[in-house]
Amino acid sequence: MKFILFTFLTALLVVVFNPFLHYWSVMLLIAIFAALVGNRGAGAFFAGGLGMGLAWLGQSLYISTVSGSPLPQKMGELMGFGSDIALFAVTAVLGFFLGAFSALTGSVFRRLLKRKPDNIYKGY
Amino acid sequence: MKYIGFLVVLTLTVALALSVSKQFGAIPPLAPLLDPYHGFWQNSFSEDELAEDILELSNLSSEVKVVYDENLIPHIFATSQADLYRAQGYITAKHRLWQMEFQTMAAAGRISEIVGPLALDLDRMTRRKGLAYGAEKGVVFIQENDPESYLLLEAYADGVNQYIDQLKDAQLPVEYKILNYRPEHWTAFKSILLLKYMTDMLVGDRDLEYSNLRKILGDVMLDKLYPEYPAGVDPIIESGHKWNFNPLAVTRPDSINYPDDQLVLDPLPQPEEGTGSNNWAVSGSKTKSGNPILANDPHLSLNLPSLWYSMQLTTPEHSVKGATLPGALGVISGFNENIAWGVTNATRDTRDWYKITFQDESRQAYRYGEKWEQTTFRVEEIKVKGEEAYLDTVAYTHYGPVVYDKTFNSNRQDVNFALKWNVHEGSNEQKTFLLLNTATNYEDYNTALDNFTAPAQNFVFASKSGDIAMRIQGKFPLKWKGQGKFFMDGADPRMEWQGYIPNAQNASTLNPGRGFVSSANQHPTDSTYPYYVFDNSFEFYRNRRLNSRLSEMKEITVEDIQALQFDDYYLHAAEALPIMLGLLGSEFEDDDQAKKYITLLKEWDFYADPNQKGPSLFYIWWRKTYSQVWKELSGNVAPIVLPSYYQTVLFMKNEPEGIVFDLKNTAQTEMASAHVKQGFKEMLEDMKKWELEEGDFSWANYKNTTIKHLVPQFKSFSVENVYTGGGSGIINATSERHGASWRMVVELGSEVNAYGIYPGGQSGNPGSKFYSNFIQKWANGEYLDFKQRTTDQTEGVLFQTILN
Numbered sequence: 001m002k003f004i005l006f007t008f009l010t011a012l013l014v015v016v017f018n019p020f021l022h023y024w025s026v027m028l029l030i031a032i033f034a035a036l037v038g039n040r041g042a043g044a045f046f047a048g049g050l051g052m053g054l055a056w057l058g059q060s061l062y063i064s065t066v067s068g069s070p071l072p073q074k075m076g077e078l079m080g081f082g083s084d085i086a087l088f089a090v091t092a093v094l095g096f097f098l099g100a101f102s103a104l105t106g107s108v109f110r111r112l113l114k115r116k117p118d119n120i121y122k123g124y
Numbered sequence: 125m126k127y128i129g130f131l132v133v134l135t136l137t138v139a140l141a142l143s144v145s146k147q148f149g150a151i152p153p154l155a156p157l158l159d160p161y162h163g164f165w166q167n168s169f170s171e172d173e174l175a176e177d178i179l180e181l182s183n184l185s186s187e188v189k190v191v192y193d194e195n196l197i198p199h200i201f202a203t204s205q206a207d208l209y210r211a212q213g214y215i216t217a218k219h220r221l222w223q224m225e226f227q228t229m230a231a232a233g234r235i236s237e238i239v240g241p242l243a244l245d246l247d248r249m250t251r252r253k254g255l256a257y258g259a260e261k262g263v264v265f266i267q268e269n270d271p272e273s274y275l276l277l278e279a280y281a282d283g284v285n286q287y288i289d290q291l292k293d294a295q296l297p298v299e300y301k302i303l304n305y306r307p308e309h310w311t312a313f314k315s316i317l318l319l320k321y322m323t324d325m326l327v328g329d330r331d332l333e334y335s336n337l338r339k340i341l342g343d344v345m346l347d348k349l350y351p352e353y354p355a356g357v358d359p360i361i362e363s364g365h366k367w368n369f370n371p372l373a374v375t376r377p378d379s380i381n382y383p384d385d386q387l388v389l390d391p392l393p394q395p396e397e398g399t400g401s402n403n404w405a406v407s408g409s410k411t412k413s414g415n416p417i418l419a420n421d422p423h424l425s426l427n428l429p430s431l432w433y434s435m436q437l438t439t440p441e442h443s444v445k446g447a448t449l450p451g452a453l454g455v456i457s458g459f460n461e462n463i464a465w466g467v468t469n470a471t472r473d474t475r476d477w478y479k480i481t482f483q484d485e486s487r488q489a490y491r492y493g494e495k496w497e498q499t500t501f502r503v504e505e506i507k508v509k510g511e512e513a514y515l516d517t518v519a520y521t522h523y524g525p526v527v528y529d530k531t532f533n534s535n536r537q538d539v540n541f542a543l544k545w546n547v548h549e550g551s552n553e554q555k556t557f558l559l560l561n562t563a564t565n566y567e568d569y570n571t572a573l574d575n576f577t578a579p580a581q582n583f584v585f586a587s588k589s590g591d592i593a594m595r596i597q598g599k600f601p602l603k604w605k606g607q608g609k610f611f612m613d614g615a616d617p618r619m620e621w622q623g624y625i626p627n628a629q630n631a632s633t634l635n636p637g638r639g640f641v642s643s644a645n646q647h648p649t650d651s652t653y654p655y656y657v658f659d660n661s662f663e664f665y666r667n668r669r670l671n672s673r674l675s676e677m678k679e680i681t682v683e684d685i686q687a688l689q690f691d692d693y694y695l696h697a698a699e700a701l702p703i704m705l706g707l708l709g710s711e712f713e714d715d716d717q718a719k720k721y722i723t724l725l726k727e728w729d730f731y732a733d734p735n736q737k738g739p740s741l742f743y744i745w746w747r748k749t750y751s752q753v754w755k756e757l758s759g760n761v762a763p764i765v766l767p768s769y770y771q772t773v774l775f776m777k778n779e780p781e782g783i784v785f786d787l788k789n790t791a792q793t794e795m796a797s798a799h800v801k802q803g804f805k806e807m808l809e810d811m812k813k814w815e816l817e818e819g820d821f822s823w824a825n826y827k828n829t830t831i832k833h834l835v836p837q838f839k840s841f842s843v844e845n846v847y848t849g850g851g852s853g854i855i856n857a858t859s860e861r862h863g864a865s866w867r868m869v870v871e872l873g874s875e876v877n878a879y880g881i882y883p884g885g886q887s888g889n890p891g892s893k894f895y896s897n898f899i900q901k902w903a904n905g906e907y908l909d910f911k912q913r914t915t916d917q918t919e920g921v922l923f924q925t926i927l928n
Contacts (some may be wrong), residue, residue: 018161022293024141031137059160069168071298071891077840078302091158091165094144098155101137108130 010051034106048103053096166294196886213283222297231321265550277312284310371654376604401468404642420466430884478614551577582643594641595632664770690905734824749803879907
């Protein structure tokens with residue numbers, strides 16, 4: 001449940017802030033978010049990745065549908081993918097990795113801060 | 125351990141973020157490009173989907189209203205000229221920013237900044253020709269002689285720059301995103317440079333080739349193969365026109381020593397074959413309505429975004445509509461409430477080469493008569509993407525830049541040639557268009573044209589008051605017969621141009637008796653014009669077809685004129701094919717394939733319509749035959765030009781057994797028929813291959829008209845294989861890569877009716893539905909209604925915007 005919520009909130013974060021911020025600022029926000037919320041390792045990685053990947057895929061699908069523009073197809077050919085389908089996939093995958101690594105960084109950072117209390121209890 | 129883990133993850137994340145923000149070779153930074161909120165996806169929206177009611181534009185004296193019609197053509201309503209041109213700059217940038225900047229980068233020799241070292245030679249050539257040098261002089265000239273126009277140029281630049289400053293990443297044209305750079309500020313200099321770039325596009329010279337031909341052929345044969353006035357020339361100014369002026373004297377030196385080397389140099393890039401235009405006007409006496417009708421279709425390289433951008437520009441004093449050049453002020457080919465005008469290129473040799481004798485290796489001084497003149501040096505700093513800047517030192521003489529020298533001469537022939545070209549002199553072409561936009565009559569038109577230096581144009585004119593006129597305007601050097609046809613010796617002061625033909629003595633005609641004026645890049649006048657006129661590229665076919673049609677047409681309507689612009693009659697084929705079929709004889713009668721083609725050719729009506737098969741067969745057969753006839757000439761290592769198609773057909777017709785057809789290095793004596801047969805044989809081979817690989821050889825499919833994006837590698841932004849007829853030398857001059865880049869027809873009645881179309885669309889954005897939406901109509905010979913709009917008209921409005 002937490003996983004789904006994390007995914008959803010990451011996506012929401014992208015949808016709300018990405019229009020005003022560059023992708024690297026969004027990455028920073030996701031890292032902070034992950035550090036605050038505290039999913040562990042793989043969970044943070046996949047939830048953050050899916051969140052941003054789905055948000056990017058959704059937005060590109062939305063633009064393409066609303067505008068009906070031939071541009072994705074043209075860009076797909078220009079970049080050597082042959083079609084727009086590949087370009088949707090590449091956008092989603094890129095979003096996934098940016099989101100995933102950001103969330104993982106945040107999550108690992110949180111563990112870093114928590115390390116001391118853990119050790120104290122274990123020690124006694 | 126956890127610290128290390130964190131550091132590893134952090135490093136990976138940062139490395140990922142950095143690597144997708146960097147360019148690798150030709151691969152652009154991926155994340156900014158694919159980010160759906162800022163990257164290319166955002167360029168999917170068309171202009172109407174992004175329409176805003178109010179946009180901020182500072183420095184206006186009062187608000188400006190911009191009304192877009194259904195075709196995204198903006199109609200700008202301003203209260204002053206300064207506001208009008210500020211808004212023109214802003215609106216043009218909004219739709220064509222990347223293109224206008226890219227074109228001026230090319231003109232300035234700055235493409236290496238965008239694409240890297242592969243454009244370095246191109247940039248060096250552009251700079252060595254001195255285009256930017258000429259534009260700098262133009263800036264000073266306009267500042268000193270015409271400060272009012274300069275203010276308007278600055279207003280336009282301010283409009284462009286306000287748009288650039290407001291531009292959000294999402295709306296940055298997609299080409300910037302792919303090529304990974306950003307627009308810089310616009311300046312008055314850039315607008316002037318753009319007009320110099322047009323000169324470069326339209327003006328050529330063949331001094332190098334003719335120098336070589338003179339050496340190879342001798343004067344007598346040169347005159348025979350390349351006559352300056354071939355039989356049957358039908359000039360722009362009607363034959364028999366009376367010249368009512370006393371010409372200035374031109375003295376020819378008693379003896380002329382031409383530099384006599386045979387030169388293996390790369391010639392300067394020339395205007396591409398197929399670059400030309402038609403324009404004409406018919407007087408009320410020949411039209412059904414009694415109103416004059418004017419037509420213009422400039423033929424240029426077919427590109428996307430289109431070279432032209434349509435606009436209406438209105439102030440309380442004037443209202444003009446037509447085709448603008450993104451980057452230049454006003455309308456270039458168009459009409460207002462009183463007059464209409466159009467342009468075709470007036471090819472004439474205004475570019476000459478002088479051999480420079482430097483005193484020594486340092487090139488500090490060069491011989492001029494008995495003296496040594498000082499050289500000046502201009503260091504061109506060419507920035508190169510991903511590399512250090514390249515410094516190119518160009519020597520300037522009083523003639524102009526030394527284009528070829530030991531550092532820039534692919535074949536290392538150690539020669540120095542200076543280029544004299546009127547594009548290097550201060551001039552104010554922009555003024556011509558500003559004045560034409562507001563002109564009300566024939567006198568205004570003439571005053572406007574007096575400011576025009578280069579590229580020389582045939583300006584057609586028609587007015588509501590019933591006048592039609594044609595004037596060939598440029599700053600033409602006074603030349604003695606033969607001057608500038610070959611390289612000249614720069615050390616000999618007698619080789620200098622002796623001044624310029626006065627504007628009032630440039631060839632022109634007003635309301636000629638035949639009831640029409642026309643031009644299609646042919647000879648400007650008959651041989652009675654008292655000045656020496658020469659060019660290698662005068663056209664022989666479009667003009668004769670056009671003039672014969674205009675002569676026989678009566679009760680002309682707008683539809684007739686539109687049909688004439690789209691006329692596919694292949695006059696060259698009509699003249700050459702019967703001769704070729706005659707010379708072919710019965711040689712191929714046993715070959716079924718050959719018989720099929722001959723039958724097709726015999727049945728063909730000489731119209732190069734898209735579905736016809738005859739034009740493809742003729743085109744191949746002619747080209748094979750032509751290259752066979754001039755095989756020996758073209759075998760020279762030194763660059764030369766070949767005799768014209770027209771002259772070649774004349775030889776085939778008048779002296780098919782003459783010596784011009786004999787190839788000297790074969791044992792037998794060849795006649796025209798041998799070449800025609802060889803050409804036919806080669807055509808059979810080509811056709812066999814074509815039918816096997818492509819199948820259909822109907823004309824449209826064979827010629828494959830393609831409208832290419834300005835970056836040729838961006839193939840998917842181009843439109844290929846447009847189904848349309850016409851071809852080079854045909855009034856509808858649509859060949860593979862060239863053709864009518866703008867078609868306009870204007871009827872000047874009490875109400876002015878106008879129609880226009882160009883092969884592209886108003887938007888420069890390949891993602892917009894307005895990017896290439898005119899192409900189909902253009903290919904079918906259809907037009908858009910170009911009638912002027914009033915500010916309160918409500919029908920057919922796409923959206924409107926207030927600039928404030």
